Amino acid sequence: MTRYRYYTATTLDGFLADDADSLAWLFAQHIEEDGPGNSATFIADVGVQVMGATTYTWILEHERDWLPEIPTFVFTHRDLEPANEHVSFVAGSPADHRAAFDAAADGRDVWVMGGGGLAAEFAAAGMLDEVLVSIAPVTLGSGKPLFGGAFDLALQECDRNGDFVVARYDVLGPLKTS
Numbered sequence: 001m002t003r004y005r006y007y008t009a010t011t012l013d014g015f016l017a018d019d020a021d022s023l024a025w026l027f028a029q030h031i032e033e034d035g036p037g038n039s040a041t042f043i044a045d046v047g048v049q050v051m052g053a054t055t056y057t058w059i060l061e062h063e064r065d066w067l068p069e070i071p072t073f074v075f076t077h078r079d080l081e082p083a084n085e086h087v088s089f090v091a092g093s094p095a096d097h098r099a100a101f102d103a104a105a106d107g108r109d110v111w112v113m114g115g116g117g118l119a120a121e122f123a124a125a126g127m128l129d130e131v132l133v134s135i136a137p138v139t140l141g142s143g144k145p146l147f148g149g150a151f152d153l154a155l156q157e158c159d160r161n162g163d164f165v166v167a168r169y170d171v172l173g174p175l176k177t178s
């Protein structure tokens, strides 16, 4: 059964990147490559990655090797260039594309890479099973938000890796306010 998992790093005040999309705050942190929540263990189960247009263009400009040769769906309204034959462009609700994502994942996980608005779109569509965050000991005050909506989650695991608090949550559904 395909799991939809939002795996990311965040500042303590809930930002994925600063206002200029810089990850300098992230690269300054210490992490143990084989420690809790490490990316290699997570990626070993991933069959598909999905991301928003800002994340895609940032990766192309700065870290092209973060685009492994697996099916990659980029949400955009723009006419972007595919980086390789594995990249497809989609728009609209994640639910409209679930069959395609599931088929491409073939039982493996879908990595929802972000940003936070897109992660919330997946959660709103009932297509986000888990949030796995590495929380850095830094605040930015403003930037690109970790999440774009109000949802209830349940903490399943919590650990330390280097400078980071590493936590895994199940997504329960829209936040109940009463």
Ligand SMILES: NC(=O)c1ccc[n+]([C@@H]2O[C@H](COP(=O)([O-])OP(=O)(O)OC[C@H]3O[C@@H](n4cnc5c(N)ncnc54)[C@H](OP(=O)(O)O)[C@@H]3O)[C@@H](O)[C@H]2O)c1
Binding pocket: 008, 009, 010, 015, 016, 017, 021, 022, 023, 026, 051, 052, 053, 054, 055, 056, 058, 059, 075, 076, 077, 078, 090, 091, 092, 093, 094, 113, 114, 115, 116, 117, 118, 121, 144, 145
């Ligand atoms: N800390 C980390 O580990 C981490 C992880 C992931 C990302 N990041 C960074 O965080 C930042 C996130 O940027 P962001 O907040 O702008 O989010 P984003 O999700 O990367 O990009 C948002 C854009 O995606 C497109 N989009 C989103 N939902 C869509 C939909 N349903 N249909 C069609 N297009 C849709 C829209 O672009 P258009 O309408 O313009 O096409 C929207 O402006 C980036 O700088 C990224 O590099 C950091």
